[in-house]
Amino acid sequence: MLGDEPHPPYERPQLSKDMLAAADKPVAYIKQASAWNDLDVKLETSAPVTDCDAGRRTVATADGRVFAFDRLLVATGTRPRRLAQLESCGLEVQYLRNVEDALRFRQSIQGKARIVIVGGGVIGLEAACAAAKHGCQVTVIESEQRLLARAFPAVVSDLVAAKHRSHDVTFRLGATVSGTTPNGLRLSDGTEIAADLVLVGIGVEPVATVAERLGLPAAGGIAVDSCGRTAAPEVFCAGDAALQWSRCHGRAIRVETWANAQNQAIAVAANMIGEPRDYNDPPWFWTDQYDLNIQVAGDMLDSDHILRGDVASGKFSVIAMRGSDIVGALSVNSAKEMAMLRRVIAAARRPARSDLESPAYDLRAALK
Amino acid sequence: MAETVILCAADDVVEGEIKQAPLPDGSNVALYRVEDLIYATADMCTHGEASLSLEGILNGKIVECTFHFGTFDVTTGLPTGMPCEIPLKTYPVSIVDGNVQIEV
Incomplete structure (x- = not known):
């Protein structure tokens, strides 16, 4: 197992959650180095x-060094999309993708700084939550008219925004960064925001070096079949970089989630050792912000929404349907x-x- | 030395549900009824900080922690689905005078 990071494998959810919540929280590794050894896995860190x-x-x-393979798994993941024009303007610009990023951002939010976050998605909002809890003055800039527009229905976007506002986070919706000022950013609406630090969370792109050297197109992800096979013989791909068919979305997508990193990898590894197995789990992720735990399965966009429960109670769910199919x-x-x-979604049940x-309907009945 | 702890009435442990019961040390156990036998495991998932009795779902003898959807066999405590890799502690159960008691 070759990786460019200096660390043994770790799970990324902690980078925007646990590790930011407490200044002394150490990074949790999936296994200690010796445990990989016990599994006969030779781990090569700092080995891009x-x-x-x-x-x-x-x-x-x-x-x-050169390593020969019979079968190769490309699990190179993604890297943050950059706002390069900000990086040369003397502003402190950070991203949040690896352990070092999390440690750096965590250090930065200890000093009650003015933090501007570009991007109102999951990463940006979890970072905003951590910074606000540390007493920072936080502003989130989002190009859409609402938060989490890529994944959430409006009712939940509004709930999340209200929760952040109650913790003194400010939003600039429908705005983008157009340039810098001597002490901060200028936005597309002409306003200026002072910033000690800008955290950019505007999505990711696949790390494509390996795939491109193998002759595989990778700009939008590395295309795989349901077994994780790429177009190159004996080369498989899993995780954030894999472009896979999603029944819920009705198209091929990259799935940037913890669950996919685990479960697609398990399925693809089985295929690599000759145990045929299709992988078609619906995408699933969660986000923790203040006292909100929000989980999403499948696809919530371009669908009819059924509300179960009472939004005002703080506990509810939203089901996304296209025709008689539950897609999210x-x-x-x-x-x-x-x-x-x-x-219910994974089994393609149609209650x-x-x-x-x-509200009285027990979902277990749909699985019988 | 093992200590016997009486937890609840056996009838309170219902097939398909998970019953939480406190131990003297302040931790909890989760009780399950599977094919008319009662089993006891530690209540805290060994992966995340989630209570199996409050957050878990029981299907037959498999409990699923809804935190990360890892699973365990409650009759043995053994992990059956990722990301859970560490077994749940299990306790020997006996029914005395209609009450569930375990050895801790």
């Missing part, structure tokens, strides 16, 4: 792959309901719409 030879079936690391679900502080909804609209 810089070249591949599809014909000879070798990969080479930056320090000149979102839960707010209702993890058990989501556990059922996730199964009657009138049942779903009834």
Whole structure:
């Protein structure tokens, strides 16, 4: 297992959650280095792959070592989209993708700084939550007219915004960064914001070096079939970089979630060792912001929404339907309901719409 | 030395549901009824900080933690689905005078 980071494998949710919540929280690794050894996995950290030879079936690391393979798994993940024009203007510009990023941002929010976050998605909002809790003056700039527009229905966007505002976070919606000022940013609406630090969370792009050396198109992700096979013989791909068919979305997408990183990898590894297995889990992720635990399965966009429960109670869920298909679900502080909804979606069950609209309807009935 | 703790009436442990019961040390156990036998495990998922009795779902003998959807076999405590890799502690259960008691 070759990786460019100096760390053994770790899970990324902690980078925007636990590690930002407390100044002394250490990074949690999936296994200690010795445990990989016990599994007969040879772990090479700080070993970026810089070249591949599809014909000879070798990969080479930056320090000149060459590794032969019978089968290769490309799990190179993504890197943050940058706002390069900000980086040369003397502003402190940060991103949040790896352990070092999290440690740096955590240090920065200890000093009650003026933090501007570009991007009102999950990463930006979890970072905003951490900074606000540390007493920073936080402004979030989002180009859409509402938060989390890529994944959430408006009712939940509004709930999240209200929760942040109650913690003194300021939003600039429908605005983008147009330039810098001597002490901050200028926005597309002409206003200026002072900033000690700008955190950019405007999405990610696949790390494509390895795939491109193998002759695989990778700009929008590395295309795989349901077994994780790429177009190159004996080369597989899993995780954030894999472009895979999603039944819920009705198109191929990259799935940038913890659950996909785990479960697609398990399925693809089985295929690589000759145990055929299709992977078609609906995408699922969660976000924690203040006292809100929000989970999303499948696709919430371009669909009819059924509300279950009472928004004002702070515990409810939203089911997304296209025709008679359930294509997505979102839960707010209702993890058990989501556990059922996730199964209903995965099994492509079609309970009657009138049942779903009834709060008394037990979702377990849809799984029988 | 093992200590016997009486937890609740056996009838309070219902098939398909998970019953939480406190231990003297302040932690909790989760009780399950599977094919008419009662099993006891630690209540806290070994992966995340989630209570199986409050947040878990029982299907047959498999409990799913809804925090990260990892699973365990409640009759053995063994993990059956990622990301759970560490077994749940289990406790020997006996029914005495209609009450559930375990050895801790």
